[in-house]
Amino acid sequence: MEIDFxxxxxxxxxxxxxxxxxxxxKILLSRGFKVSGSxxxxxxxxxxxxxxGAVIHIGQRKSNIxxxxxxxxxxxxxxxDNPEFIQCKELNLPMMSRAEFLGxxxxxxxxxxxxxxxxxxxxxxxxxxxxxxxxxxxxxLSIGGILPSIQGNIRIGSSxxxxxxxxxxxxxxxxxxxxxxxxxxxxxxxxxxxxDISEIRTSFRRFGALVPEDGYLLINSDIKNYKEITDGLSCxxxxxxxxxxxxxxxxxxxxxxxxxxxxxFNTPSKNKTEVLLKVPGKHNVLNAVAAMAIADLLNxxxxxxxxxxxxxxxxxxxxxxxxxxxxxxxxxDYAHHPTEIxxxxxxxxxxPHENLWVVFQxxxxxxxxxxxxxxxxxxxxxxxxxxxxxxxARENDNLGISSVDLMNKIKALGKNCYHFRNFSDIxxxxxxxxxxxxxxxxxGAGDVLKIGENLLGS
Numbered sequence: 001m002e003i004d005f006x007x008x009x010x011x012x013x014x015x016x017x018x019x020x021x022x023x024x025x026k027i028l029l030s031r032g033f034k035v036s037g038s039x040x041x042x043x044x045x046x047x048x049x050x051x052x053g054a055v056i057h058i059g060q061r062k063s064n065i066x067x068x069x070x071x072x073x074x075x076x077x078x079x080x081d082n083p084e085f086i087q088c089k090e091l092n093l094p095m096m097s098r099a100e101f102l103g104x105x106x107x108x109x110x111x112x113x114x115x116x117x118x119x120x121x122x123x124x125x126x127x128x129x130x131x132x133x134x135x136x137x138x139x140x141l142s143i144g145g146i147l148p149s150i151q152g153n154i155r156i157g158s159s160x161x162x163x164x165x166x167x168x169x170x171x172x173x174x175x176x177x178x179x180x181x182x183x184x185x186x187x188x189x190x191x192x193x194x195x196d197i198s199e200i201r202t203s204f205r206r207f208g209a210l211v212p213e214d215g216y217l218l219i220n221s222d223i224k225n226y227k228e229i230t231d232g233l234s235c236x237x238x239x240x241x242x243x244x245x246x247x248x249x250x251x252x253x254x255x256x257x258x259x260x261x262x263x264x265f266n267t268p269s270k271n272k273t274e275v276l277l278k279v280p281g282k283h284n285v286l287n288a289v290a291a292m293a294i295a296d297l298l299n300x301x302x303x304x305x306x307x308x309x310x311x312x313x314x315x316x317x318x319x320x321x322x323x324x325x326x327x328x329x330x331x332x333d334y335a336h337h338p339t340e341i342x343x344x345x346x347x348x349x350x351x352p353h354e355n356l357w358v359v360f361q362x363x364x365x366x367x368x369x370x371x372x373x374x375x376x377x378x379x380x381x382x383x384x385x386x387x388x389x390x391x392x393a394r395e396n397d398n399l400g401i402s403s404v405d406l407m408n409k410i411k412a413l414g415k416n417c418y419h420f421r422n423f424s425d426i427x428x429x430x431x432x433x434x435x436x437x438x439x440x441x442x443x444g445a446g447d448v449l450k451i452g453e454n455l456l457g458s
């Protein structure tokens with residue numbers, strides 16, 4: 001199905017409150033489309049969409065679906081037994097997934113940049129977005145998190161630049177039409193969909209094959225056997241890493257007394273640009289190298305790009321400082337994979353603190369079961385670990401595991417670990433046990449951030 005984005009139509013979004021779906025809805029509103037949709041509960045995103053002119057239904061019911069709808073867009077969380085989905089089929093309304101719709105939207109831009117990878121997509125996309133704006137490219141941005149500089153997850157520009165995240169889950173990024181693809185890393189994840197790492201790598205190769213002959217694919221050369229992903233592709237291939245045998249790399253890395261990262265960005269043409277990065281961690285240095293490589297391949301000013309990164313203070317929920325709780329520094333982070341947890345906790349070492357507390361909310365039963373040992377090892381970098389119940393998200397509790405299993409693994413490694421079923425019990429426990437100069441990080445992809453916000457009185 002093709003869509004004429006110059007012609008106003010009525011589009012209905014099932015799951016309109018999601019970070020990506022709300023962004024797509026906002027783009028259509030800016031183009032004069034009639035937009036309506038539904039979600040399970042109200043949020044700041046749905047409230048803003050209503051102010052922008054969208055019709056929002058709280059709760060998904062058959063009666064929400066009307067015959068005047070021209071197109072229905074749904075998320076991966078919507079199943080065929082959903083009453084709205086059933087009604088759409090009965091009315092024979094055109095339907096497509098969020099990824100398919102985003103792919104069609106990308107075809108309207110001659111410079112469509114898609115940032116993929118198991119980790120780091122939101123931060124790298126945010127960095128690249130800041131660079132595009134600093135270079136006066138007037139881009140349209142679709143970010144998977146809240147970017148403070150644009151006060152949201154979406155920016156609507158008037159140029160041919162479109163930048164978005166590209167997620168591998170359910171192979172959704174295979175519906176995209178990128179002229180510039182980025183692969184940050186490839187690891188096991190989403191094992192409720194993918195069979196194994198081989199199938200995941202195949203998916204990323206298929207993503208790379210979407211880039212046209214005159215386009216670019218930027219890939220991390222630290223990915224194991226990365227040439228299996230790139231060999232035979234028709235587009236122009238460039239690599240990045242922290243090693244000098246890559247096309248783009250960082251050198252002279254150091255940490256300032258403020259805890260900032262400082263390094264030299266190197267290009268294939270031997271250009272060297274100093275970069276100062278306020279977001280902590282070596283993983284964010286690599287994200288910044290990727291963002292700077294995007295800038296160089298687009299022939300943007302690297303000095304302006306470096307200044308944009310120096311001003312960048314991170315997207316929401318990415319090692320985000322939330323406030324001070326009677327001398328305890330409270331942070332929040334979206335990490336929900338062992339590699340992400342390890343990177344965040346290692347980055348936390350550059351901040352002065354006495355004891356490091358982590359409140360972790362495991363995300364999905366399948367991921368928790370698949371990485372039980374890896375989660376235990378990564379979380380053990382903290383001094384004290386507090387676990388919530390598993391956040392089910394799209395899954396049912398049918399795998400016979402719980403956070404208690406993870407707690408026992410962590411305790412076996414000699415670490416202090418506690419489990420509480422209720423957020424209020426966790427908050428009371430932290431108030432009784434955290435002391436001034438401690439650092440507290442709430443961590444996970446669910447609603448665990450509420451714990452820190454409740455403690456701070458947010």
